[in-house]
Amino acid sequence: MTQAIIESARAQGRTLLTEIEAKQVLEEAGIRVSPARLAKTAGEAATIADGLGYPVVLKVVSPQITHKSDVGGVELDIASAADVRAAFDRIVAAARQHAPDATIDGVAVQRMEPPGIEVIVGMTKDPQFGPVLMFGLGGILVEVLKDVAFRVVPLTERDARQMIHEIKGYPLLEGYRGHDPADVAKLEQLVLQVSAFVEQHPEVAELDLNPVFAYKDGAIAVDARIVLADGA
Amino acid sequence: MPISSDRLRRALNPRTAVVVGSKKADGYMWLRNYSTFTGQLSSVQIDPNEIPGIEALGVKNYTSLLDVPGEVDYVMLAVPRPVAPRVLADCAKKGVGAVALFTSGFAETGEGEGIRLQDELLRIARDGDVALIGPNCMGLYNRRLGIRQSAEQGSGDAGDVGFISQSGTHAINFSLVGEQHGVRVSTSVSIGNAIVLDVPDYLDYLADDADTKVIAMYIEGVRDGPRFVRSLRRACSQKPVVVWKGGVTAAGARATASHTGALATSSAVFRAVLRQAGALAADSLEDTIDVVKALLYAKPATGRRMGLMAMTGGQSVVITDAFVTVGLDVPRLSGASYAELASFFNIIGGSYQNPLDMGGTIGFGGSAQTLGKLFAILDADPNVDAIAMEMAAGFLARRWQADPASLDGLLDSLVAHQQRSAKPFVTILQPQHVEEIVAQARRRMQERGLAVFPSFERAARALNRAIDYHRFRAGMDVP
Numbered sequence: 001m002t003q004a005i006i007e008s009a010r011a012q013g014r015t016l017l018t019e020i021e022a023k024q025v026l027e028e029a030g031i032r033v034s035p036a037r038l039a040k041t042a043g044e045a046a047t048i049a050d051g052l053g054y055p056v057v058l059k060v061v062s063p064q065i066t067h068k069s070d071v072g073g074v075e076l077d078i079a080s081a082a083d084v085r086a087a088f089d090r091i092v093a094a095a096r097q098h099a100p101d102a103t104i105d106g107v108a109v110q111r112m113e114p115p116g117i118e119v120i121v122g123m124t125k126d127p128q129f130g131p132v133l134m135f136g137l138g139g140i141l142v143e144v145l146k147d148v149a150f151r152v153v154p155l156t157e158r159d160a161r162q163m164i165h166e167i168k169g170y171p172l173l174e175g176y177r178g179h180d181p182a183d184v185a186k187l188e189q190l191v192l193q194v195s196a197f198v199e200q201h202p203e204v205a206e207l208d209l210n211p212v213f214a215y216k217d218g219a220i221a222v223d224a225r226i227v228l229a230d231g232a
Numbered sequence: 233m234p235i236s237s238d239r240l241r242r243a244l245n246p247r248t249a250v251v252v253g254s255k256k257a258d259g260y261m262w263l264r265n266y267s268t269f270t271g272q273l274s275s276v277q278i279d280p281n282e283i284p285g286i287e288a289l290g291v292k293n294y295t296s297l298l299d300v301p302g303e304v305d306y307v308m309l310a311v312p313r314p315v316a317p318r319v320l321a322d323c324a325k326k327g328v329g330a331v332a333l334f335t336s337g338f339a340e341t342g343e344g345e346g347i348r349l350q351d352e353l354l355r356i357a358r359d360g361d362v363a364l365i366g367p368n369c370m371g372l373y374n375r376r377l378g379i380r381q382s383a384e385q386g387s388g389d390a391g392d393v394g395f396i397s398q399s400g401t402h403a404i405n406f407s408l409v410g411e412q413h414g415v416r417v418s419t420s421v422s423i424g425n426a427i428v429l430d431v432p433d434y435l436d437y438l439a440d441d442a443d444t445k446v447i448a449m450y451i452e453g454v455r456d457g458p459r460f461v462r463s464l465r466r467a468c469s470q471k472p473v474v475v476w477k478g479g480v481t482a483a484g485a486r487a488t489a490s491h492t493g494a495l496a497t498s499s500a501v502f503r504a505v506l507r508q509a510g511a512l513a514a515d516s517l518e519d520t521i522d523v524v525k526a527l528l529y530a531k532p533a534t535g536r537r538m539g540l541m542a543m544t545g546g547q548s549v550v551i552t553d554a555f556v557t558v559g560l561d562v563p564r565l566s567g568a569s570y571a572e573l574a575s576f577f578n579i580i581g582g583s584y585q586n587p588l589d590m591g592g593t594i595g596f597g598g599s600a601q602t603l604g605k606l607f608a609i610l611d612a613d614p615n616v617d618a619i620a621m622e623m624a625a626g627f628l629a630r631r632w633q634a635d636p637a638s639l640d641g642l643l644d645s646l647v648a649h650q651q652r653s654a655k656p657f658v659t660i661l662q663p664q665h666v667e668e669i670v671a672q673a674r675r676r677m678q679e680r681g682l683a684v685f686p687s688f689e690r691a692a693r694a695l696n697r698a699i700d701y702h703r704f705r706a707g708m709d710v711p
Contacts, residue, residue, distance in 0.1 A: 126501050128457035150504040152461065158709060159508050165711055 002028050006203060006228060015205070015228045018061055020108055022226040026209075029197040031190065033209075033221040036110040042088040046081040048109040055079050055112040058087050060095045064102035071098035077112050084109070113222050116213030117173060117182045121191060121221075123153070123198050123207040131198045135191060137169040138211040145169075155195040160188040173214065182214035190219055205229040235363045235429060240437045243330030243363050244372055244419055246305030247271040249379060250328075252297060252319055253311035256285050261383075262308045262334070263289050268378030268387040274300050297322040305329035306379065308371055313337045316367070317352045324360020331357075331364050332371030333424070340368055340425055350427060357428045369424025370400030373407060375417055376443070384408055391416030393524055394438035396431055396449040398423055399478070402517065406448065410521050414678035415528065418443040430455055432463035439467035446527045448474040448520050461505060468510035472527045472701045475506055476514040510704040512697045522685060522694035529683035530656035530695060532702040535617025537561045539610035539655075540587035543624035548587040551622055551660070554688035558696045559711075560618075562586055569613045576605070586616075591624065600645045607649035618656040618699070620691055621646070625673065626664035633669045639676065647680050656698070658683045658691050 002025045009017055017025065023033040035052075038061060039045035049056045060073030068074050072094030075087040088107050095104055118138030126132045129152045136148035149166040151159045164170070164187055175181030190212065198204060206227035213220050235243075248271050251262040255277070263286065266273050275286045275293040286293045294300050297307070297319065307328050311319050316335050323331045338350035350367070357364045365371055370381040373395075378387035382404045393410065395417055397403035403422040410417065419441060421434050431451060438447045447467055454460040467473050479485040480499040506513050514520040538560050542548040552562050565573075565586050573584040578592040588610075594602045610616050632639035650657045659677065661684050663670045677684045685691035700710050 126457070126498070128454055129461065129501060129505055130457065132501050132504070148500075150498075150500050152501070152505055152508060156508075158707075162507070162709055162711055165709070 001025075002201075009228065014063060015230060016063070017226040017228070018063070018105070018108075019059070019224060020061065022224040023221075025226060026197070026221065026224055029193060029200075031193050031197065031209075031221060032219065033224055034110050034113050036108040038106045039088065039109050040106040042085040045088045045107055045109050046084045049078070049084045050081060052109065052111045056084065057110050057112045058084065058091055059108045059110075060091050061105045061108050062095065062099070062102045063105075065095060065099055071095050110222075113213050113220055114215075116215045116219070117179070118211040119173075119182070119187065119214050119219075120148075120208065120210040121194055121212060122210065123194065123204070125205060126152070133163070133191060133195060133198070135163050135187075136167060137172060151191075151195075153195050153198050155192060157188070157192065160191040160195070163191065164188060175216075180216040183216055183218055186217075186219045187212075187214055190221075203229055235433060237437060237440065239329065239363050240429070240433060242305055243365075244374060244421070244437060245377065246329060246372075246374075246379065248274075248302065248304050249306040249308070250274045250276055250297065250300055250304050251291075251308045251310065252276040253309065254286055255279070255282050255310075258310075260285065260289060262310055263291055264383045265380045265385075266308070266378070267383070268380060270377050271305075272302075276300065297326050297328075300326070303327075303329075306372065307331045308334060310334040313346075313349060317349065317356055320353055320356045320362065320364070321360065324356060324362050329363065330372075330429075331362055332369060333364060333367035334369065334371065335366075336368035336424075338367050338425055339427075350425065354427050362428070364428035365421060366424035367427070370403055370422035373403065373417060373420040373422075375407075375419070381420065381422055382408070386411055386416070389416075390443045391418045392443065392445040392528060393417050394434075394441060394444035394447045395420035396423060396434045396438070396447070396451070397421070398426070398452045399450055400424070402450040402476075402478075405517055406450070406520065409517060410524070413521050413525055413674075414684075415521050415524050426455070432456070432459050435463040435467050435473075439463075439470045444471065446472050446474065446524050448476065448514075448524050450476045450478060450520070452478045457505075461509060464505075464509040464511055468701075468704070472698075473509075473511040474514050474520055474523045474527075474697075475511050476516070476520045477502055480515075507710065510701065512701055514697075518690070519693070522690050523697050525683055525685075526656075526658065526691075526694035526698040527701065529681065530618070530658055530698055531650075531654055533617050533656045533699055534703045534706050534708055536696070536699055537563050537615055537617045539565070539613060539616035539619045540621075541590055541606065541610070541619065542587050542622040543589075543591035543627070545581070545583075545589050547622050547624070548583070548589040551620065551688045552587055555620065555692045557689075558692045560692060560696055560699075563615045565609075566613050566615050569609050569615075572609055576602070600641055603642075603645045604648065607645070607653070611649070611653040611655060616655065618658075618695060619649075619653070620658045620660065620688075620695070622688070623659055623661045623673075625661050625666065625670045629664070629666040629669040629673060632673055639673060643677060643680050643682070646677075646682055650682065656695065658685060658695050660685050660688055660691050662686060 005021045020036045026033050037048045055077045058075045120138050122134040131153040134148050147168045149163045151163045173182040208225040209221040254260045254263045275291045276297050278295050283293050338346045373381045376390040400422040407417045438444045577584045582589045582592040674684050
């Protein structure tokens with residue numbers, strides 16, 4: 001499946017996998033993701049939502065639209081099939097209005113995961129050391145404070161553990177002011193799974209799981225982005 | 233086509249050496265640097281005006297490398313840039329062990345002719361299987377054999393620290409400044425543009441070198457990342473490796489490009505590489521020497537709980553802050569220790585919570601017997617992994633100067649403790665207002681095998697990283 005997805009993206013001249021494709025690839029690697037399914041019609045969206053369970057999130061799927069919320073392409077916390085149908089129509093209309101030239105493949109439907117502590121796991125390629133994993137807290141902590149840790153692939157268990165402990169915001173993962181702690185063992189496992197995935201797939205040039213929701217008993221990647229290397 | 237370890241061993245432990253291009257204008261620098269060489273030294277110089285000066289130094293001169301009789305293990309090439317390829321070809325023909333090329337003006341200039349000549353050197357070295365050190369380098373320092381990078385470097389005995397440097401200046405300064413701090417080089421290589429022999433080659437060699445107990449390096453960049461990581465991991469599994477990386481800021485990285493042409497990797501990624509391999513990061517010459525010193529002199533430990541000793545209350549406070557700031561712990565002592573301390577510790581103007589504010593108790597200058605009791609208590613205390621002691625140089629140095637036996641007596645206690653105890657022990661001797669006297673005291677302490685640091689912060693940072701290494705080797709988490 002992974003190989004087929006990669007080949008089909010390349011055949012279409014794309015290096016960026018859609019969120020749906022990226023999540024399928026990651027799921028096959030044993031990484032827990034919040035699955036997204038493509039709906040081409042409002043009716044399909046409602047059927048998928050019924051299957052996933054409510055509440056759900058709808059996001060526009062278009063190779064040309066990268067900042068989906070800027071064009072009104074994202075709706076959160078949708079609680080019923082009727083609302084899903086209405087949201088589908090609103091999203092498609094908004095996307096057509098804001099990006100008239102974009103191809104709209106449909107709308108991705110995924111479960112609205114319960115909130116957890118937001119973390120991110122990413123991979124970029126260093127020109128000298130090859131794939132490098134990044135771990136950090138999500139939201140403004142990563143954007144403003146650059147509170148992230150790096151490790152070169154492949155990681156050992158000790159590397160994964162130390163990487164997570166290294167960030168300054170680590171106490172947030174231990175639970176603060178009555179919030180649940182994060183399942184750090186699961187986060188370590190996630191980092192090691194990503195390391196193994198990256199090692200097995202040299203054709204992947206960039207990867208972002210952002211955000212990952214960390215709970216007291218598990219973690220789930222809510223959004224995922226995979227960029228393939230050019231050519232080959 | 234990597235150079236075999238046997239080849240490198242021969243090259244870095246030469247029995248015969250030749251300097252090509254020694255001249256009066258630079259004071260026959262290379263022949264003078266090699267005046268302490270224990271093997272056979274010869275010169276190659278074709279300029280008849282230079283030959284008498286060379287022979288006056290007692291060195292036999294030849295007009296071609298090919299005329300030098302017997303095997304040549306090491307050649308220092310200091311010839312003008314355009315001639316370098318031709319002489320390198322002679323080295324290949326002669327089958328020399330290694331060539332260090334002092335000459336600069338190659339790819340590091342970024343200019344066409346320099347790049348072209350460097351490519352030519354590389355081709356000649358590859359075709360002729362020449363182990364080339366440099367170009368643009370100060371070559372080898374083998375202390376035992378008296379092959380030096382500077383005439384100020386010591387020789388004749390073996391040191392214990394291997395050094396790899398992308399800068400000749402830092403290679404020389406590490407050896408000279410290090411020696412002032414009790415850190416002596418075994419083998420140091422200034423690697424220059426490293427077009428043939430590169431950091432991993434030297435790292436592999438030093439990892440296996442019996443004299444070398446600790447490896448340190450100054451580097452600005454890495455050519456083959458995966459190979460560097462492999463060699464670094466292997467070396468760290470055998471002995472500590474301290475890495476001082478130059479060009480960690482954007483502006484600094486720009487400077488490395490014109491110095492050694494190094495590519496920039498983000499410093500965060502580079503630090504991650506070091507941590508994963510178990511190497512220790514250092515950020516200056518002094519810092520590198522400090523960490524090496526802690527690794528050489530302080531016994532290995534994996535715990536971070538400090539027992540601190542200071543002579544006065546004010547120092548007790550700031551030594552604690554300094555050690556805690558770097559991530560070391562200053563815990564309360566055991567009940568047994570407190571019970572024993574309560575029986576004799578002078579708490580008027582002192583305290584023994586940890587730190588031991590002990591000036592009043594040991595009679596300031598140091599009653600050997602009482603000091604010995606304090607050492608024994610900390611040594612036995614299960615809450616203490618390592619011990620640091622402030623020497624009150626500001627108050628005591630003039631007394632040590634007037635009465636050297638008073639320092640010797642104090643040092644006897646310290647040395648006796650260090651010999652008895654398995655816990656790492658570091659001392660802090662602040663220069664204060666009596667720098668010259670303290671410099672002498674520091675040397676006497678180093679001669680007696682004590683780890684001496686000029687500030688609490690430097691002692692704490694150095695010891696903390698030595699503990700990092702020992703934890704890494706023990707398979708423990710490092711932060």
